[in-house]
Amino acid sequence: MTQLLDVRKMNILRAIVDDYILTAAPVGSRTLSKRDDIELSPATIRNEMSDLTELGFLEQPHTSAGRVPSEKAYRLYVSNIMDRARLTDEESEYIRRHLEQRVSEVGDVIRETARMLSGITNYTSVVQSPKMKNARLKHISLIPVTEGTALAVVVTNSGSTSSTMLTVPAGITAQDLDKITHLMNDRMTGYKITDVHRTLLPLLREEIGEQADSVAEMLGGISDDLSKRSVEVVGAANMLDYPEYADVSKAKSFLSEIEKGEIFKEVLPNEDGVEMTIRIGAENDNPELKDCSVITVSYSVGGEQVGSMGVIGPTRMDYSKVVAVLKCMSESLGSVLSKMLKGSESHKELKE
Amino acid sequence: MTQLLDVRKMNILRAIVDDYILTAAPVGSRTLSKRDDIELSPATIRNEMSDLTELGFLEQPHTSAGRVPSEKAYRLYVSNIMDRARLTDEESEYIRRHLEQRVSEVGDVIRETARMLSGITNYTSVVQSPKMKNARLKHISLIPVTEGTALAVVVTNSGSTSSTMLTVPAGITAQDLDKITHLMNDRMTGYKITDVHRTLLPLLREEIGEQADSVAEMLGGISDDLSKRSVEVVGAANMLDYPEYADVSKAKSFLSEIEKGEIFKEVLPNEDGVEMTIRIGAENDNPELKDCSVITVSYSVGGEQVGSMGVIGPTRMDYSKVVAVLKCMSESLGSVLSKMLKGSESHKELKE
DNA sequence: ATTAGCACTCGTTCCTCTTGAGTGCTAACA
DNA sequence: TGTTAGCACTCAAGAGGAACGAGTGCTAAT
Secondary structure, three states, X not given: OXXXXXXXXXXXXXXXXXXXXXXXXXXXXXXXHOOOOOOOOHHHHHHHHHHHHHOOOEEOOOXXXXXXXXXXXXXXXXXXXXXOOOOOHHHHHHHHHHHHXXXXXXXXXXXXXXXXXXXXXXXXXEEEOOOOOOOEEEEEEEEEEEOOEEEEEEEEOOOOEEEEEEEOOOOOOHHHHHHHHHHHHHHOOOOEHHHHHHHHHHHHHHHHHHHHHHHHHHHHHHHHHHOOOOEEEEOHHHHHHOHHHOOXXXXXXXXXXXXXXXXXXXXXXXXXXXXXXXXXXXXXXXHHHOOEEEEEEEEEEOOEEEEEEEEEEEOOOOHHHHHHHHHHHHHHHHHHHHHHHOOOOOOOOOOO | OOOOOOHHHHHHHHHHHHHHHHHOOOEOXXXXXXXXXXXXXXXXXXXXXXXXXXXXXXXXXXXXXXXXXXXXXXXXXXXXXXXXXXXXXXXXXXXXXXXXXXXXXXXXXXXXXXXXXXXXXXXXXXXXXXXXXXXXXXXXXXXXXXXOEEEEEEEXXXXXXXXXXXXXXXXXXXXXXXXXXXXXXXXXXXXXXXXXXXXXXXHHHHHHHHXXXXXXXXXXXXXXXXXXXXXXXXXXXXXXXXXXHOOHHHHHHHHHHHHHOOHHHHHOOOOOOOOXXXXXXXXXXXXXXXXXXXXXXXXXXXXXXXEEEEEEEEOOOOHHHHXXXXXXXXXHHHHHHHHHHOOOOOOOOOOO
């Protein structure tokens, strides 16, 4: 990338963004010239600021106010300017240790992650539970509930359970369900949940004949259901701490959006391989977030991205800190989950 | 109860409360005298208001402002004055129909109840899931997970499932767990979950001898876990619509309290037999709710109170409407749950 | 190229004044 | 004796205006 701005302009822009992130007040030339890292007179700075305004990096609320960074400025700041901080060892140690105290259930770990993320950053956090597509079958029970419906209770190798209501094809009896349950527990444990119904098909044909296909379809519903993932959102009320939301009607519309529960879409996993995404203001698809920035990071177990989490804050958020915290969280969560899920011993692959 | 106030004072008080609930602005004597239901001159009203203030039913924000009802006034209003409205048939029909569309899962019904409750009242709703203490065992699986831990998956006659991580006593093998599972499915279905571990004890003695007691204790953990109940809280952001929360810092402290997730305590079931409770302002245990009123109602299945729900709003809430909506909701939820849970056929009672 | 100097802009703050909704009290009235 | 008209008084809220000051842009000197 070619140098968009000369070094001096960069420095001034950094100083303005840093200051604005801290104070939320328009930054003036005199304030800047007092800083140690800028050795220029106010007048010179004013000239530079005037240029930066023309280039679209700064905005002026009104003639006699200081300058405020534009979204373009944040973009540049985030990609080229800010120092990509790492947390101190104590901080990351603290995070990891807290997370490791919650090793009994995946849900607990996710919740604790969300809580810490919002607690440390003081913004709103969104954490998605890991996808279980690669989970392997450990135990299954098909339990008839009413005429035509059955409950499938699946335990995966990671110890997580899920239960799904299934519609039982006509003609399948409780005895059939029992037979299928035993068949699956005997022959299919260790297979990926998503593969089970296909792999099982030939065996089913032997056991229950012509209804095998409809039963396989029913079992497919289990892996569909398993792909539904929960999302923890914590710290929405934190936003009220920032002058951006001093106006109650703004606060209300933000909080209502959060309560709708579709915010997780903003945190949807990035394309494979992309670790971190920063979306600033209007870059967000959701118009309700046009004054917010959303930073998301994916987390991995065993080298594979299985989920993501994010932080939502005002565009004037502390990008550097949030990036650092998210990195650490992602690593910690990944490693804690790995430990939890490593109870998976027998892996049988589906030969396609 | 003896008549605390004469009829005219009652009328004036009702008018003031009604007006204040509507407008949130202090009510003056002239405003009142313009109302059709009060045929008195402002001066007369002033005299009465002065008396009511002395008696503690009214308060004055400052000398030259109108009067505002005190908590004592709301108390009186709620117990003796307000007309206990019922919903129209269309309204209650609407509620019932909406709820009946969610018959597949208890959790869905609870969530929809909370959503409607907050949607209709425009306050914050809290709905507790029904207690399952009387649920009866339909199916159980004990699945070894790691050395020393097992997962208990329980399906009740109502079709709801729960899974609990149990600590397996030393010396109990996977085979033992299997044996116990079969024993329970063969002999204990239809019993109340809470009774199972006790009733099973003699049978366990036969099967696994001296370890029976520790196993029974482990199984007791299942019913402990089953008594954990989820709570849905919806519409916290609604509070921002009211001038009481125009101050962001108030809004923040309310929302933070909600987010802490302990609000359900305010909705804890009333003593048996009490159907509805109204707690006004300082009557709430939680100091964070001292400017709020909480109305809770219990709901029943088969004549037994199994849960409760409530609405949280400013003390200046529309008591009459909320009471009516809660009554209707309680009945609808009760009847919908009854239908869902009536799948319970075989009941075996524990002979004590 | 930088900076000191200066006139100018404009939001914020702080007064003061006015307005009006409300009161309490007193005296007249039915 | 209860009700009401009248009046002086209070006080929050709003309007208007001066003073302030943080900021700018421009020009001329360094």
